[in-house]
Amino acid sequence: YIQKTSNYYSLKTNELDLVTNISADKVEDSIKLETANKIVTFLKDNLGDFPLEKLIVSNIDKRKNPIYGFNQLPEKFRPFSNEFQFEISLLKSTIYGMLESTLVINPREEKWVTDGILVYLMMDYVESYYPEMKLGGTLSEIIGLRWFHAADLKFNNQYYLGYKNMARRFIDQPLETPRDSLLKFNYNIANTYKAGLGFKYLEDYLEDETVSKSIKQFYSNYKLKPTSAKQFQTVIESLAKKNTNWFFDEFISKNDKIDFKFKSVKEKGDSLIVILKNKRENMMPVSISSIKDDKEIDKIWVDGFLDEKPIKIKNNNADKLVIDYDRNIPEVKRSNNYKNLKGILNKPLQVRLLKDVEDPSKNQTFFMPVIEFDNIYDGLTLGGKLYNKTIIAKPFIYKITPTYGFKSNALIGSASLVLNEQFRESGWYSYKIGLSGNRTSYAPELFANSFTPYVDFNYRSKDLRSNLEQTITLRSVNISRDIDVEVPLETPNYSVFNARYIYSNSNFSNSIVFKGDYELSKNFSKLSVTAFYRKLFLDNRQISLRLYAGTFLKNNTQADNGYFDFALDRPSDYLFDYGYLGRSEDEGLYSQEYITAEGGFKSVLNTRFANQWITTLNGEVSIWNWIHAYGDVGLLKNKGVNPYFAYDSGVKLSLVADYFELYF
DSSP: OOOSSOOOEEEEOSSOEEEEOOOOTTSOHHHHHHHHHHHHHHHHHHTOOOSSSEEEEOHHHHHHSOOOSGGGSOGGGOSSOHHHHHHHHHHHHHHHHHHHHHEEOOTTTOHHHHHHHHHHHHHHHHHHHOTTOBTTGGGGGSTTGGGSGGGGOBTTHHHHHHHHHHHHTTOOOOTTSOGGGSOHHIIIIIHHHHHHHHHHHHHHHHTSSHHHHHHHHHHHHHTTEEOOHHHHHHHHHHHOSSOOHHIIIIIITOOOOOOEEEEEEEEETTEEEEEEEEOSSOOOOEEEEEEETTEEEEEEEEOOOSSEEEEEEEOOOOSEEEETTTOOSOOSOOTTOEEESSSSOSSOEEEEESOOOOOTTSEEEEEEEEEEEOOTTTOEEEEEEEEOOOSSOOSEEEEEEEEEETTTTEEEEEEEEEEEEEOOSSEEEEEEEEEEEEEEEEETTEEEEEEEEEEEEEEEOSSTTOOEEEEEEEEEEEEEEOOOTTSOOSOSEEEEEEEEEEEEEEOSSEEEEEEEEEEEOSSEEEEEEEEEEEEEOTTSOEEEEEEEEEEEEEEOOGGGTTTTSEESSSOOOTTOOSOOSSTTOSSSGGGGOOOOOTTOOSSOOSOOEESSEEEEEEEEEEEETTEEEEEEEEEEEOTTSOOEEEEEEEEEEEEETTTEEEEO
């Protein structure tokens, strides 16, 4: 390391000379040396003798492998003592330095070996010296914060949360994925954590010290020599008393999620017949524990199986059965791991104020007060939201939001149910099924109710670093509206089947989006396409083009005053997709509210709607910073008249892009 002024200092331990420049100005020198001796002694016992006399651990190593979490907050807000922060940083950097300088292993495809050893040793260290250390540090003791489940999490829970965050978002990757093919978060955090969790999973399954002995033997045999993951596997298999093929063939090589649940439990004499369900297609083992008075009284391991398997266990008058009671299996879903043997509910109901971290042992419901201003007809709304969405995404989400509009003097609100599931790694890989309902004002003293069942199918590239996405949406939008006597409509209540396809590939400099849309109702059917392209140049200037074309396949809605027609400037939004503040306004400020949709014109021209077909082209180019020039051209065709040619141009002030923009 070359620098003008050396800031390195030496910590001469009983085993080696540790040279570092990891900053710890508020930690006394004697504490630093004591900490270094503590770490080096732990690593000698758990990793083995270090073959060199000196190890350099720099701030560069620390920045490459930081301790993620609350300790990255500004210093005065960090919830850990200076001594603990120094100790954990020095521990991780020292383990990393030892492994990098002595194990010669393929860093591109077999990094999981050293990653797993690193996290495994760190977890063991914290369990040995700081078993009660909370993930939130001193924040966990603050009144108000300590009521959250997040305050109960131990320091080592961060590894499971880091992995689960990516798995729940369907963007985790196999441990054998080449490093240059990993997403940044997986490269830095998730795959490293997953490897360490896998070692803990294997240790729990083997029920002995095979993993710790294997790590020590592997390091002793192959330090300063070329080695491989296969040799690490050979060491484990030579010491293990159980079959470990599942660990290397599935957990390491593949990306199969883990998810077990109880299907049924029946008493039979002095035994319990348990039907276990493996919700994924893998052969990984699972543990079942019998719990009485909140204590584990029995535990068995079940070898891997597909689909379902009957298990006979001892009936020892337990209160409940729990899958993975010690939480060493990195399951993607732990909330279905409980079976109550002496009650109605498998898990107790828990109601908490505000969103929290998921507690799999509880049926969690959260409450949040809601104060909103959705539109000028309801005015200020006050109410509450009941929901189960946690900080990390969940497969099933519900939300109920009843509110009261002070201007409309009415009860309004919304509710939704969503199920999100992944069935493949790439291609058409996931689907989302949902129901949503809403009641809101669409004009003064007039209300609209909507009910929409839908299903989404999502596509992604095999290369998860690609931004290419495709979505197919099928939905049925059902609207019922109060009748406005001043503007009579033939169809105040209607249902529209909508099929939509979206292709997008958005990068920093280029963005491409294509959308095809088909709508079918009793009195009309229509088809439209939208194509959008944006180019960002090195000087921060940009140009964008948007093409829109739509045609009616059938249109018998003449009595509806153009409500279902194509719009040149501001759509009527009969599907209630857009969050208009004043959707029924014809004059005043709110009538000038603009959302880019359909024709995309910014000016109000003589002919605003088309009941036959429409084609428009919208363009924008940046002039300086947030000042843009725009221009629109288009053709509209109404029945019985010639096509109408339209155009406009002007200047846009993009004060907050896509949210607060002014057109002139």
